[in-house]
Amino acid sequence: GAVVSQHPSRVICKSGTSVKIECRSLDFQATTMFWYRQFPKQSLMLMATSNEGSKATYEQGVEKDKFLINHASLTLSTLTVTSAHPEDSSFYICSARDLGGGLYNEQFFGPGTRLTVL
Amino acid sequence: QKEVEQNSGPLSVPEGAIASLNCTYSDRVSQSFFWYRQYSGKSPELIMSIYSNGDKEDGRFTAQLNKASQYVSLLIRDSQPSDSATYLCAVNKSYGKLTFGQGTILTVHP
Numbered sequence: 001g002a003v004v005s006q007h008p009s010r011v012i013c014k015s016g017t018s019v020k021i022e023c024r025s026l027d028f029q030a031t032t033m034f035w036y037r038q039f040p041k042q043s044l045m046l047m048a049t050s051n052e053g054s055k056a057t058y059e060q061g062v063e064k065d066k067f068l069i070n071h072a073s074l075t076l077s078t079l080t081v082t083s084a085h086p087e088d089s090s091f092y093i094c095s096a097r098d099l100g101g102g103l104y105n106e107q108f109f110g111p112g113t114r115l116t117v118l
Numbered sequence: 119q120k121e122v123e124q125n126s127g128p129l130s131v132p133e134g135a136i137a138s139l140n141c142t143y144s145d146r147v148s149q150s151f152f153w154y155r156q157y158s159g160k161s162p163e164l165i166m167s168i169y170s171n172g173d174k175e176d177g178r179f180t181a182q183l184n185k186a187s188q189y190v191s192l193l194i195r196d197s198q199p200s201d202s203a204t205y206l207c208a209v210n211k212s213y214g215k216l217t218f219g220q221g222t223i224l225t226v227h228p
Contacts (some may be wrong), residue, residue, distance in 0.1 A: 025147075034216075043221050079128070097214050105149075105210050106152065108164060109162050110161060111160070112161040
């Protein structure tokens, strides 16, 4: 159980284009999903919290107009990197919290999407 | 002071030994604590979660929590080369948001 998928796993795009990344919880419902970014040899940095049916909450310093998040259902959240530039190249990882939650509020991570902007 | 601090390592232990990973956190309102394992180029994988003071054991892994000292640790018994990875300590304060430490690189050598 608690499987989260991401698509695509790897994408290479030209500067100025937009890229959409999908995050799905496969065997549970997730009212909340989280989007992280990880640069080489660094830890995960939370970008935004995605709530089903409402606007995402962005962390300080993250441009909401550049990183568009949509959480249209209890099993799907999407992150669109608009007008991507080389500095946006990174490993983007989503996580989902089981609606059942439990005591620990555990998050389960997708496999990640490696974005390279040329 | 960082919210979650870990020794970045690398920590090197021989196969079969106990690996001890440590983490401190600054915010006393933190509610639950997690250890994730991350292999190079992969996303984090949850290996332990702990909520109450004391020890929690799962197979070769034991998590220890001391809220008074704001300290959480992970012990890996009978370490294997396959345990070589970066171990991330994460703390949940509220609304399910996790704050991660910078990670400790563990190397288990044969």
